[in-house]
Amino acid sequence: MSDAELKDAVAAVLPRTIEDLKALVAIESISASAAHDRQVRASADAVVALLAEIGCPDVRIVSEGGKPAVIGHFPAPEGAPTVCLYAHHDVQPTGDEALWTSPPFAATERDGRLYGRGAADDKGGIAAHLAALRAFEGKPPVGVTLFIEGEEEIGSPSLRTILQQHSDALRADVYVIADSGNWAVGRPAFTTTLRGMADCVVEVATLDHALHSGVFGGVVPDAVTALCRLLATLHDDAGNVAIAGLREAPPTDLPDAGDQIRAEAGLLDGVQQLGDGNVFDRMWNKPSVSVLGIDAPSVRDAANALLPVARAKVGLRVAPGDDAHQALAALRAHLEQHAPWGARVRVTDGEVGQPGVVPFEGPVCELAAEAMASAYGVEPVFMGIGGSIPMIADFQEVFPDAVVLVTAVGDPDSRQHGVDESLHLGDFARAATAEALLLAKLGDAASRASE
Known part of the structure; x- marks a missing residue:
């Protein structure tokens, strides 16, 4: 099949595949919620049925x-390599559904995009794999293993065990991880670096019971104020991370694009960006720290009282080349050493995921770049991402001789994890086409090598 014929074959299966994607989006597979365990299982069952x-x-x-998780396998023709196509079927919680323009679990097309939770992250990745396989009528020119995980959005806690216990079923020559982001609509990317992640809960205590704020205010520190003062020490006045002991990756050679990032992020007028230096270094190559949540009375339920205890969840993004466990230890030490006014601080460690460096070199990567350029009509960008996909390091460690490619169906406007998550349908078609072309090129290369 020529490239042109294969592109036509992908185009022919896209309408049906998009309908299947809509059906997947309708399943509320929120892995972080035990109340949704049945839906997570239903989502896995739906993937099995599609395969x-x-x-x-x-x-x-x-x-x-x-x-x-789902594992599906198409055996390799004689002499052909095996490619493992990864995506995940679990999704993030929706947040306040009233803020969505359309219901998050009713996939809705508007202005060339498909809106719904998971449309881009990462049920769109599943659908891209399906479209590529359907273009070959279920008979790909190489061996194909589908690995569709069910807990990526909660840090893949059992992934390492799955890779070890099912290593024979999951062993491949090439892994395509369709779970990152593209540079822009119409401009594809391969991700070559990823930040890791670590989080903790910090508890600040100042009293053994609540007190009247008028009687004791001005003398006795309340826990919420002490917590706020502690959290403020995580950054310097310019917004740079102020935690000692964290490492940075080498700087990027891409030109700064602060205005572009301001527009993509939707920063309000007058709000400054955090930190110093190239914006891409700040997002990809340096650590970042964020306050993810605070346990304290709501404004509605507030009383005139000095609170004895307050808590916050703090999230750290770890630069490529650093170690997430050591970074978490540095965060813990900082919080313990900066307790204001002698407040008691207790830190409880949370999730940890390692950063990643994904080399892009060799003949397989060259074929992948050719496939991407053919599908999109432009050369791909090689970029880092500030988000974390810790399981990539797991694949690299369990299968050290394999080539790992990190691709995407989403773009900066996809709003993964946010309100009105969406998938650009034109880019979805191009992503599926690029994947099909890669499988074809790998099959052709194997045929030529055997002649």
């Missing part, structure tokens, strides 16, 4: 103490 429908001869659900 069976396209003729996958070996498809099953696996679970090693965590949420259900």
Whole structure:
């Protein structure tokens, strides 16, 4: 099949695949919520049904103490490599559904985009894999393993066990991780660096019971004020992270684009960006720290009282080349050492995920770049991302001889994890086409090598 014929084949299966994507979006597979466990299982079952429908001869659900994942396998023709196509079927919580323009679990097309929770992250990745396989009528020119995880949005706690317990089923020559972001609409990217993540809960205590704020105010520190003062020490006045012991990655050679990032982020007029230096270094190559939540009375429920205890969840993004466990230790030490007014501070460690460096070199990567350029009509960008995909490091460690490619269906306007998440349908078509072209090119290369 020529490239032109393959592009036509992908285009022919896209309408049906988009309908299947809409059906997947309708399943509320929120892995962070135990109340949604049945929906997470239903989502895995739906993926199994879709793979069976396209003729996958070996498809099953696996679970090693965590949420259900799906493994499907198309055997490799003689002499051909095996490619593992990864995506995840679990999604983030929706937040306040009243803020969504359309219901988050009713996929809705508007202005060339498909809106819904998971449309881009990462059920769109599942659909891109389906479209590529359907273009070959379920008979790809290389071996293909589908690995559709069910707990990526909660840090993939059982992934390492799955990779070890099912290593024979998941072993491949190439891994395509369709879970990152593109540079822009119409401009694809391969992700080559990723920040890691670590978080903790910090508790500040100043009293053994609440006190009248008028009687004791001005003498006795309340826990909420002490917590705010502690959290303020995490940054310097310019917004740079002020935690000692954290590492930075080498700087990027991309030109600064602060205005572009301001527009993409939707910063309000007059609000300054944090930190110093190239904006891409600040997002990709330097650590960042954020306050993710605070336990304190709401304004509605507030009383005139000095509170004895307050808590906050603090999230740290770890620069490529650093170690997430050491970074978490540095965050813990900072919080413990900067307690204001002698307040008692207790830190409880949370999730940890390692940063990643994904080399892009060798013949497989060259073919991937060719496929991407052919599908999009422009050369791909090689970029980092500030978000974390810790399981990439797991793939690299368990299968050290394989090539890992980190691709995307989403773009900066997709609002993954946010309100009105969406998928650009034109880019979705191009992503599916690029994947199909890569499989074809790998098959052709294997055929030529065997002649």
